[in-house]
Amino acid sequence: MLELKKVNYAVVDEKTKQEKVVLKDITLAFPENKLTVITGQNGSGKSTLIKLIMGVISPTSGKIFYNGKDITKLRLDERANLGFTIAFQQPVRFKGLTVKNLLDVASEKSNKLSDACEYLSKVGLCAKNYINRELDSTLSGGELKRIELAISLAKGGNLYLFDEPEAGIDLWSFENLVDLFKGLKGKTVIIVSHQEKILEKADYLLLIENDNYKLGTKKEILPLLKIEPKCKKLGGQNE
Amino acid sequence: MNNIDKELLKSVADLHFTPLGSFNIRKNGESVGRNSTKEIEIITKKDKSGIDIIVKPGVKNKSVHIPVIITVGDLTDIVYNDFYIGEGADVIIVAGCGIHNPTLDDSRHDGIHAFYLEKNSKVKYIEKHLGTGKGGKILNPITKIFMKNGSEFEMETLQIGGVTYSKRDTQAVLEDNTKLLIKEKILTTEDQEAITSFDVQLKGKNSHVQVVSRSVAKENSKQSFYSNISGEAECFGHVECDGILLDKAQIISVPKVDAKCPEASLVHEAAIGKIAGEQLLKLMSLGLSHEEAENLIIKGYLS
Ligand SMILES: Nc1ncnc2c1ncn2[C@@H]1O[C@H](COP(=O)(O)OP(=O)(O)OP(=O)(O)O)[C@@H](O)[C@H]1O
Ligand SMILES: [Mg+2]
Numbered sequence: 001m002l003e004l005k006k007v008n009y010a011v012v013d014e015k016t017k018q019e020k021v022v023l024k025d026i027t028l029a030f031p032e033n034k035l036t037v038i039t040g041q042n043g044s045g046k047s048t049l050i051k052l053i054m055g056v057i058s059p060t061s062g063k064i065f066y067n068g069k070d071i072t073k074l075r076l077d078e079r080a081n082l083g084f085t086i087a088f089q090q091p092v093r094f095k096g097l098t099v100k101n102l103l104d105v106a107s108e109k110s111n112k113l114s115d116a117c118e119y120l121s122k123v124g125l126c127a128k129n130y131i132n133r134e135l136d137s138t139l140s141g142g143e144l145k146r147i148e149l150a151i152s153l154a155k156g157g158n159l160y161l162f163d164e165p166e167a168g169i170d171l172w173s174f175e176n177l178v179d180l181f182k183g184l185k186g187k188t189v190i191i192v193s194h195q196e197k198i199l200e201k202a203d204y205l206l207l208i209e210n211d212n213y214k215l216g217t218k219k220e221i222l223p224l225l226k227i228e229p230k231c232k233k234l235g236g237q238n239e
Numbered sequence: 240m241n242n243i244d245k246e247l248l249k250s251v252a253d254l255h256f257t258p259l260g261s262f263n264i265r266k267n268g269e270s271v272g273r274n275s276t277k278e279i280e281i282i283t284k285k286d287k288s289g290i291d292i293i294v295k296p297g298v299k300n301k302s303v304h305i306p307v308i309i310t311v312g313d314l315t316d317i318v319y320n321d322f323y324i325g326e327g328a329d330v331i332i333v334a335g336c337g338i339h340n341p342t343l344d345d346s347r348h349d350g351i352h353a354f355y356l357e358k359n360s361k362v363k364y365i366e367k368h369l370g371t372g373k374g375g376k377i378l379n380p381i382t383k384i385f386m387k388n389g390s391e392f393e394m395e396t397l398q399i400g401g402v403t404y405s406k407r408d409t410q411a412v413l414e415d416n417t418k419l420l421i422k423e424k425i426l427t428t429e430d431q432e433a434i435t436s437f438d439v440q441l442k443g444k445n446s447h448v449q450v451v452s453r454s455v456a457k458e459n460s461k462q463s464f465y466s467n468i469s470g471e472a473e474c475f476g477h478v479e480c481d482g483i484l485l486d487k488a489q490i491i492s493v494p495k496v497d498a499k500c501p502e503a504s505l506v507h508e509a510a511i512g513k514i515a516g517e518q519l520l521k522l523m524s525l526g527l528s529h530e531e532a533e534n535l536i537i538k539g540y541l542s
Contacts, residue, residue, distance in 0.1 A: 056520055080526040092521045096539035106525045155525055
């Protein structure tokens with residue numbers, strides 16, 4: 001089980017030199033082997049939370065536990081080897097590295113076309129058209145996003161973090177994408193999303209808003225999302 | 240031929256055995272193997288050290304290997320090779336120099352290559368450089384390319400480590416409807432220095448040049464990249480200089496574009512910096528250590 005205890009994250013604004021709190025005092029436990037969807041307005045700190053869990057960044061204070069073990073100080077690669085798998089909101093481009101190179105690193109083997117097909121077809125791409133493509137600026141945004149997902153599937157793991165996986169993916173293949181997440185049953189899956197269709201598939205929802213947050217079952221949280229104005233779903237004091 | 244010779248030949252010319260077709264192998268300043276064919280003749284120069292390589296008109300799908308290896312120290316080997324490429328010919332030329340210097344004195348090879356491309360001829364030229372052993376390994380290749388109407392020249396140079404000092408000088412003159420593509424990859428480490436300069440004159444209408452340089456400089460090494468592209472007609476020139484810097488290394492890029500005709504379209508792009516943090520993070524999120532991630536990025540970049 002993944003737990004956060006009194007996690008804070010603040011950054012210092014380079015221009016104003018003022019401290020800006022991004023996430024404040026978060027204590028929660030993500031339900032084991034369930035699909036939890038994190039939602040909230042742009043800039044509310046969803047990606048930040050995902051990166052804290054993965055170890056891309058470290059909390060200013062507070063602790064993170066996995067299966068009862070304090071992992072706050074574990075590096076990104078150490079968490080990856082523990083079974084944490086992330087697909088970033090903004091996939092990275094590489095000059096000179098191919099889709100195959102990354103699939104190979106992720107799966108720790110040399111993938112043949114048929115292996116690559118297994119991962120790429122799940123995200124709606126035809127392996128033979130992509131396996132030798134460079135991950136450079138010649139790939140479209142949607143292609144890159146799908147490849148990012150395929151790489152995370154190739155890596156595998158016990159805890160998946162998907163940051164807006166549906167962004168830029170055309171509607172036609174949307175259903176398949178949703179099936180993909182449902183197919184990770186038995187794993188802890190955390191998805192950041194704004195998409196109603198994905199929210200509907202969730203077991204649990206985590207709503208982040210201003211300095212506040214609420215984790216609950218889909219039944220508990222979905223009604224809150226309908227409340228206007230958009231920034232006061234949790235009845236916060238901030239204007 | 241001993242194992243060091245074989246290893247060097249394999250690295251610089253992909254030669255695992257005696258090549259098919261025409262070849263000339265030069266070791267420690269002397270020719271040690273040669274095959275001159277009817278289609279591609281190799282003739283020793285009379286006035287200076289070097290060879291003339293004559294590709295007859297219309298010869299297609301043939302290759303020439305002319306690797307150079309040096310396995311001793313305290314040697315300066317200067318060689319002049321002239322390539323005459325006949326009209327309509329289409330060939331692959333593999334050059335390259337491997338130095339294994341076990342001594343403490345410098346070994347140096349200056350390969351001065353001139354290519355004369357007749358009308359509508361096509362050349363792919365591959366040149367690899369490698370150094371091993373303790374002593375200084377110095378390489379100063381000069382390449383001159385003269386391109387007649389309709390000819391194409393593709394040049395791939397690779398210097399992937401171990402060369403203490405190199406000064407690479409490439410000059411080209413392009414007539415009408417010509418295409419020149421240069422891909423260069425250089426890795427320097429320790430206190431090595433690599434200087435590379437391109438001087439391309441786009442004289443003819445519809446002449447094209449593209450220079451793609453990718454370099455990685457590590458530790459205390461230094462690389463300088465100079466390019467001078469002049470356009471004297473309706474022509475296209477594109478220079479791309481990408482560099483990754485690590486440790487205390489330095490990369491200097493000095494572009495010059497000189498358009499002498501309003502129809503000349505010349506572009507220079509340079510992007511030099513450290514490895515992008517998010518690239519490292521992505522690979523580490525797949526379980527690689529920082530060092531493994533760095534090495535993979537560099538390997539891909541220079542591949
Ligand atoms: N290094 C940083 N420096 C300055 N501000 C930062 C930094 N990192 C995050 N922030 C700020 O923290 C807030 C939360 O960012 P985050 O990327 O987590 O938002 P998000 O909820 O994922 O938004 P979106 O829905 O647009 O993806 C934003 O206001 C952002 O500008
Ligand atoms: Mg985000």
